[in-house]
Amino acid sequence: MVYEPRHEPPALRTQPMRATLIRILLLAAAIAGWHGTAAAQERVRHALGDFEYAASVNGVLIAAPHGTFDAYTDALALSVAGHLGAGYVVARHFTPNRVRINVNRPTEGAFSACANEPQTERAADVYAGYRAVVMRAASAGPLDLYVEIHGNSNPRSAPFVEVATVGMSDAQVRRAKDAFPVMLERARQRAPAYPDLELLIEPIDRLNFTASCAKKLGIFASEPVRRGVHVELPRAAREGDALQGSAVLIADLVRELLKAQP
Numbered sequence: 001m002v003y004e005p006r007h008e009p010p011a012l013r014t015q016p017m018r019a020t021l022i023r024i025l026l027l028a029a030a031i032a033g034w035h036g037t038a039a040a041q042e043r044v045r046h047a048l049g050d051f052e053y054a055a056s057v058n059g060v061l062i063a064a065p066h067g068t069f070d071a072y073t074d075a076l077a078l079s080v081a082g083h084l085g086a087g088y089v090v091a092r093h094f095t096p097n098r099v100r101i102n103v104n105r106p107t108e109g110a111f112s113a114c115a116n117e118p119q120t121e122r123a124a125d126v127y128a129g130y131r132a133v134v135m136r137a138a139s140a141g142p143l144d145l146y147v148e149i150h151g152n153s154n155p156r157s158a159p160f161v162e163v164a165t166v167g168m169s170d171a172q173v174r175r176a177k178d179a180f181p182v183m184l185e186r187a188r189q190r191a192p193a194y195p196d197l198e199l200l201i202e203p204i205d206r207l208n209f210t211a212s213c214a215k216k217l218g219i220f221a222s223e224p225v226r227r228g229v230h231v232e233l234p235r236a237a238r239e240g241d242a243l244q245g246s247a248v249l250i251a252d253l254v255r256e257l258l259k260a261q262p
Contacts, residue, residue, distance in 0.1 A: 040054065044129065046094075046126065048093065048101060048122065049091060049093030049094035049095075050092055050093065051089060051129065051130065051133045053089040053090070053133050053136065053137040055087050055137050055138075056086055056087030056137055056138060056143065057085070057139065058084070058085055058087075058144075059143055059144035059145070060084055060143065060144060060145050060254065061087045061088065061137055061143050061145075061146050062077045062080045062081040062147050062149065063090070063148045063149070064076065064089075064090045065089075065091050065102070065130065065148060065150075065219075066091065066150060066151075067092045068095075069094075069095060069110070070149075070150050070151035070152070070238075071238060072151070072243055073149045073150060073233075073238065074090045076246060076247055076250075077149050079243070080147070080149065080247050080250045082247075083247060083251035086254075087137045087139065089137050091103045094126055096122075101123050102127075102214075102218075103126055103130050104127070104130060104148065104214045105213050105214045105217045106123045106128075106217060106218065107120075107123050108123040114212050114216060114217075131219060134222075134224070138224040142224040142226050143225060143226065144258060145228065145254060145257060146219075146220075146224075146227070146228040147229050147250070147254055148228070148229070148230045148231065149231050149250065150232050150233070151233050151234070152234065154209075156208050157208045157209065157234060159196075159197060159234075160197060160198050160200045160234070161200070161231065161232070161237070162200045162207045162209050162232040163199065163202065163229050163231050163253070164207055164211040164215075165201065165202045165230075166215060166220045166228040166229075167227035167228065168203070168227060169203070170203055172257070173257070174204060175256055176199070176201060180198075180199040182252075183249050183252040183253060184249065186248050186249070186252060187245035187246065187248050188245065189248075190241075190244050190247075194241075197237065207232075209230070209232040211230035229253075229254075229257065233246060
C-alpha cells in the first residue's frame with residue numbers, strides 16, 4: 001500500500017497518484033477479462049477495511065487477503081478467478097496506522113515469525129469477518145480448492161513462484177511441478193517479458209514462505225478449506241503486463257492441482 005507524507009515536493013506527490021492509477025487500470029483489465037460466474041459480486045464493509053467477494057459455483061475460490069498491502073494482488077485474484085470461472089474473496093486496506101492486520105489469521109504485523117505476531121482483539125475480529133466471508137463465498141460447502149495469492153519483495157524468493165499447500169501429497173503436486181515449464185511458456189505468450197521463474201511447491205520443495213501461521217491459527221486450519229494453496233509471487237511477476245501473465249500461470253497451476261486431486 002502506498003502512503004503519502006503530509007509534506008513533500010509536488011513532483012514526489014505524483015508517485016502515489018501513479019500507483020493508484022496503475023491499480024485502477026489493472027482492476028479494470030481484470031474485470032474486463034472476467035469470464036463470469038453465476039454469483040453476483042458482494043461487498044462487506046468493516047471499520048478497518050472491506051471485503052469483496054463472489055460465491056464459488058465450481059468449488060474453487062481465489063483469495064487475496066492482503067489485496068492492497070501485497071501490491072496488485074487484488075487485481076490478480078480477480079483475473080485468475082475470471083480465467084477459471086471461480087469465486088473470489090479480496091480484502092483491501094486493514095492497515096491502521098501502517099500496521100498490517102493479517103486478515104487470514106487472528107494476528108497483526110508483517111515481516112515477523114508466527115511466534116512474534118501479536119494476537120489482538122481487532123485482529124481476531126477481522127479474521128472472524130474474513131472467515132465468515134470465505135464461508136459465504138464457498139456457497140455450497142467445502143471447497144475443492146482454496147487458493148490464496150500473496151506478494152513479496154524478499155530477494156531470496158525473487159527467482160521463484162512459491163506454493164505452500166494443505167491437504168496435498170508428493171504425488172499430487174509432482175504433476176504440477178513437471179508441467180510448470182509449459183505454464184511458464186503460456187505466461188510468456190501473454191506477457192513476452194515475463195520473468196524466468198522456478199516453481200517451488202510443498203511438500204516436495206523447501207520454501208521461504210510456508211504460510212505456517214495461517215496453517216496453525218488461521219484459514220488453512222479452518223472449514224471449509226480441506227485443500228488449499230498459498231501462492232507467493234515476487235514483485236516482478238505482479239507489475240505491468242506481467243500481472244496478466246501471472247494470472248494465466250496461476251490459473252494453469254490450479255487446473256493441474258485439481259486434476260491431481262483424488
